[in-house]
Amino acid sequence: MKRFGLGIIAAFAMAWAGTASAETIRVALGTQDTTINCATGGLIVRELKLLDKYLPRDGKYKDVTYDIQWKNFTSGAPLTNEMVAGKLDFGAMADFPGSLNGVAFQKAGRRSLFITTLSGSTKGSGNGIVVPTSSPAQSIADLKGKTISVPFASTSHGMLLRAIKAQGWNPETDVNIITQAPEVAGPALQTNKIEAHADFVPFAELFPWRGFARKIFDGSQADAPTFHGALVDGEYAEKYPEIVQAYLSASLEADRLFAAEPEKYSELIAKVTGIEAEVNYLFHGPLGLQTRGLTWKPEYRQAVQTSIDTLKLLKRADGDLDIDRFVTDKYIRAAFVKAGRDYDSELKDYAQLALKAKDALTGAEITDVSRVAQIWVKDEPLVRHYASPENALKALAALEKDGKNARVVYAQDRESGIKLFAQQAWFVRAANGELGAFLSRGAAEKWAAAKGGQVVDFAGAREAVVVSR
Structure with missing residues (x-):
């Protein structure tokens, strides 16, 4: 009886010791839900619980318990504050606030790493300038002497400058x-308290949509590349590289x-x-912005x-942030390998999300996307695609x-290729009706003036198509 009692005590002690040694690892992620470019590194990963799917559970992580924490922010600055304070391990934000993140860590004697891009435009689309609907301004040239508001030290601030x-x-x-x-800025535009506003994703499109x-200026006109991506605390990455890779694997699946x-x-x-x-x-569908x-x-x-150089000019950063130490593709390359994807091949791919569809009016395959238009019909789950604005407008009628009613009509800018809300676009009607x-x-x-044709607004384009039928 005595030996049996001692055996129970020994077994209990061993079990207690195993429980006490089991590690709980925090995975604390800061995201910006309303900054929709961060979705594949934040909102979608969270909502679909993709991170749970990829977190390591073997080797040194065999008995680990994960404490996954998500926190949403409306901008990058407070997110960075919490990362520097040790309350967050990962953060999703744009290039300018991301650079400020690196500067803030450096000032604290520490280091953050920019580990991936999530979404962006090498041309600069996403940032933009808007004016009140009643404004006579048609381009940035009309804003001389005017008051322009912008979130300071943001990627849109860099575009504006x-x-x-x-x-x-x-x-x-x-x-x-x-x-x-x-x-x-939204209420200020509605009450005409400002004459123009420059902003980042998605506000230069959201405000006109509402x-x-x-929108009178798109960031692509400034030819200033912009993106949103994800960062991680450098010490955390060194300690848990497999968790960093797991986060990126989850982001890759969200993107897919x-x-x-x-x-x-x-x-x-x-x-x-x-x-x-x-x-x-508009941003993330085929041929998106x-x-x-x-x-x-x-x-x-x-x-x-x-962004680092501009922040120094704005006196928001002093000293140099070594970009070769700050930006790293080490972890994302590992995630690509695990997913069976070719990083170097995708690195060379600059194409918009491809459109593979038939013209919903004619049934013909769409092979030239330069004049594509699309209609999202109310109560339909999928967007309809058309080879040209005239086909789309015939279908709309x-x-x-x-x-039936259209939720929205899209068109592609004839010069830049960026996607537009057709209702707010301008059109040129050529002699042949195109x-x-x-x-x-x-x-x-x-x-x-260069190629001939008549300039009309959306209503004029619709009328021209009806007349030509």
Whole structure:
């Protein structure tokens, strides 16, 4: 009896010791849900519980318990504050706040790592400038002497400074630049308290979609590459490289799922954030305003360097942040290998998400995407695709005749290829009836002067198609 009792005690002690030695590892992630470019590194990973799927559970992680924590932010600065304070291990943000993250860690005698891109544009689309709907301004050239608000030290701030420089203006005297967050700028635009606002994803499209602003400038016109990506605390990455890889594997799957079903995941983002699905699809559907991808394009590395240089100019950073130590593809390359994907091949791929579809009006395969237009019909799960604006507008008239309504109509800019809300675009109608879409009236007029044609708005384009039938 005595030996039996001692055996029970010994077994209990061993079990207790095993429990006491089991490690709990925190995986704390900061994201920006309303900054929809972060979705494949945040919202979708969280909502689909993809991180749980990839976290290591063998070797040194065999008996580990994971404490997964998600925290949402509306901008990168407070997210960075919590990372530096040791409250977060990962963070998703744009190039400018990401660089500030690196600077903040460096000031604290520590190091963060920019481990991947998530979504962006090597041309600069995503950032933009909007004006109130009643404004007479049609381009940035009309903003001289005006007050332009922008979130300071953001990627859109860098775009604005570059655009002003391209005009040959002095940013200190030729315009009045004030700092304003998007949640403040929206009401200010509605009440005409500001004359223009520059912002990042998705606000230069969201505000026009909601009807109180017009987009007059796209970041691609400033030719300033921009992106959103993910960072990690350097010490955490050194201690748990397999967890960093797991996070990136989850992001790769989120990216793949979004590409396969853009309407479905545009609706998911809308459900979680309130950012309308039509806006999400504008960015991330086929031929979208931005491209998703997790490879470090040279242009994105340059965007980080440009943001560091600009932050120094704005006196928001002192000293140099070594980009070769800050930006690393070590972990994302490992995630690509695990997923069976070729990193170097995808690194060379700059294409927008491809459109493989038939014209919903004619049934013919769409082979030339330069004039593609799309209609998302109310109560339909999938977007309809058309080879040209005129085909889309003919289809729209027929849909309305049948009592159906379009949630949104999209068109591709004839010059830049960026996706536009067709209802807010300008069109050039050629002599043969072909329509070309343009972001600005000035661009449309320039095209018409060079190649012939009549400049019309969306209503005029619709009327022209009806007349020609």
